[in-house]
Amino acid sequence: MADWISDKGLQTTTGPRGAGRRWGLVVDLDKCTGCGGCVIACHAENNLALAGPIDTDQGRSFDWIRIERYWEGEYPDVKAQFIPVMCQQCEAAPCEPVCPVFATYHTAEGLNAMVYNRCIGTRFCENNDPYNVRYFNWFEPALNWPDPLPNQLNPAVSVRSRGVMEKCTFCVQRIRDHEEQARIEGRVLKDGEFTTACAQSCPAKVLIFGDLDDPASAVSQLVQSDRRFRLFESLGTEPVVYYLKGGQG
């Protein structure tokens, strides 16, 4: 009962699936070249609608993962810094409680879930999202794939309709897929058995996905690193995306 009225006990709220796991992502910025492979992979995997140059310029593109580029130093000694930013799947996500219709909520395995059919498009979540990683469907996305592009849509991922919010899901379809597979085979899910589309396609192995509650997993090992930090940590949003960054600029 105490769990119900205190802010502490939420982890014990058990869901039907995935309880006992806590998915996390590690981004090693020292390795990132800003190639954008993850962005393309995400587009292909998650049926992201296309946006032309004008709409992109107007901030209406869909990049569940985006490479933010920052310039450092003064000309001619300029250096580009790249940082892939995706939904941080915060444990204390500020975007979740403001939704009036539970279109976004927290699953037992620590995912910041988005239920497209519930969304009515108040866009309050994006206002209260300190990372600006939520994407609103300004257009009818179904009109955005000229033939034969509709044939490449991923059948495991729903195509969102106009007027709803969407964002990175940590490729939840892959998580479900491999959970089912493991259950059929009567075994537990192995670390590294699968990964998200962005991590899979990263040539430099910048992104590593896994279970933070499994002490033996690669992500659990990596987040011990001295190089680790999280975005806007002072806000207390408790992201599960950990960035690694070395001393040298």
Add this chain to the structure above:
Amino acid sequence: MADVYVVATFPEVDTAADGIKRLLDAHFAARNIDVLTGVPYPPETWGLPALKSNIRKIAALFFAIGAACGFTVAAGTGWLYPLPTGAKAIITLPAYGIITYEFATIFGVFAAAIGTLAETRLPTMKSLPYHPKVSEGWPTVTVRCPDSQNIDNAESLLRLAGAQDVLRHAI
């Protein structure tokens, strides 16, 4: 048997009050006498027993009921469908307190309005005694006469007091 009312309009408050006094002196029951006015007068004006309204109590009662309903709806929804959001507890008292208050107010205002209609028996389809002079500001005395012999008596008493227009109204 039809109820007969005597309806008498007076140009001033004083004469109307005098008419009521004459009726009371002639042993007309106070509960059968009423005054129709265009504005509310202090209850003592007419020398009739003061009336009480329960609206305040009704509104307060339903305010409390609304508060209970509001908390039940808010907390019950959380209880039945425990969807965690942003590390907020399932039963978040500050948030549900706000809902409790708004529900209480909604219940309170509608109870006050519906209570008003119930207490005044409005809206009514019955043709009750009335005189259009009321909206010109003329106090109008109505007397219900269950006993038909009293009708003439009431009429003459009110005329004596200075009534301008005296009518009979049967329901």
Add this chain to the structure above:
Amino acid sequence: MGMIVHPPELYPDEQINQDVLRPVFVTTWRWWILVAISGGGFMAGLATWFYMMATGMWVTGLHRPVMWGLLISNYVFWIGLSNSGTVISAMLRLSKADWRRPITRAAEAMTVFALLIAAQFPLIHLGRTWLFYYILPYVNQRLLWNNFRSPLVWDMMAIMAYLGGSMLYLYLPTLPDFAILRDHADGIKKKMFTLFALGWRGTRGEWTTLNACILSLALLVLPVAVSMHTIVSWDFGMTLVPLWHTSIFGPYFVIGALYSGMALVITIILILRWAFGWQRYITPYHLDKLGKIMLVAGLVWFYLWFNDYVTSWYGKLPEEKIIFDLKNAGTYYWWQITMMLANTMVTLPLLAFKKFRTSPLAMFILTIFINIGMWIERLLIVVPSLVEKGPSFTWTTYHPTWVEWMLTVYPLAGFMVLYLLFIKIAPLISVWEIREDKVAYATKKMGQAELRAVVAE
């Protein structure tokens, strides 16, 4: 003392009926022209809304991360305007301030119509307007539940409570006036007013109950008005957005709403005064009193604004400083200056002078400027915080499109249409309350002075 005589205008009741009921029965060409203009604006706005619904939200200038823009500013502005009618009427009724009588009805109507207009904006700006009912707490089989932890649900509940309360608070005290209209009308209008009056006769019991009801409603509606504007402020205050996340927003929004609402009350009663020749009912005395309340509201508003300003200026939290500089040195600098001139620097000192407060023309111009300033204030709350929040890579600018400007005209036109139609339905000065003034007071001669003496209560 007696330079401005309070209106125990001891007209005969027939005269009051004549003066106040005339607009209900007599329709002038000016009314038709105004209805045509505002009706046109209203229909155009409605068409724009449907166009936006059919096409998609891309027709607005909104984009990530500016998810709320002009539409939400308009929402806050119109919710704010709705404040003062019911509040001023309830406050003055509870404190038995008799000068309230000629202005309560016009003010209460303003609240109801401004709220009806404002309540549309949360729907207008939804991505999927047609599914707005997902936000209501109703039992359904699709397991679609609303989240009572969301400030938007609080907002929806507050609008329902405030709108319900204000409508009843407008309608029930009008019952006796509908009865008067019923007795004066004929034909179809008589049928209509008979229906509206619900068979009101004015018995002792009816008056006793109605007075108790008005008192209860006033007591219930006054705090709910405060909660309404506080909750609107919490739509912003509950977030982590820089310069939104501040605890001063609750009282700041309430007093800002009172300020702009008072200005609109004065604008409206002055228009009514000119249009219907109600100089004897709405006097400089009322303007003086209302102007004083508005002055206090404006001073408190400025005080709270300055609190917010000076704390974010001194604190220099990095993310707040970015937005602070946008308003005070950057893109929104001139907006800020205009706002300060329109609703503080020029208007508040002028309001301190009785000469200005009692001059109808000066007050008319002043109140319109105050509301222009308050509209800009809402814009400055909503927009700058969003354009430069979060990672600087995503910072942007915001330029509203014609759709949003149309939907800024729409509420004004819609409000005018509703108000103009209401003129034909109910007297905008409460007839029975004016007359009650006559019953409750008498003049007493004392030396050379004619003073008012309380007769009842």
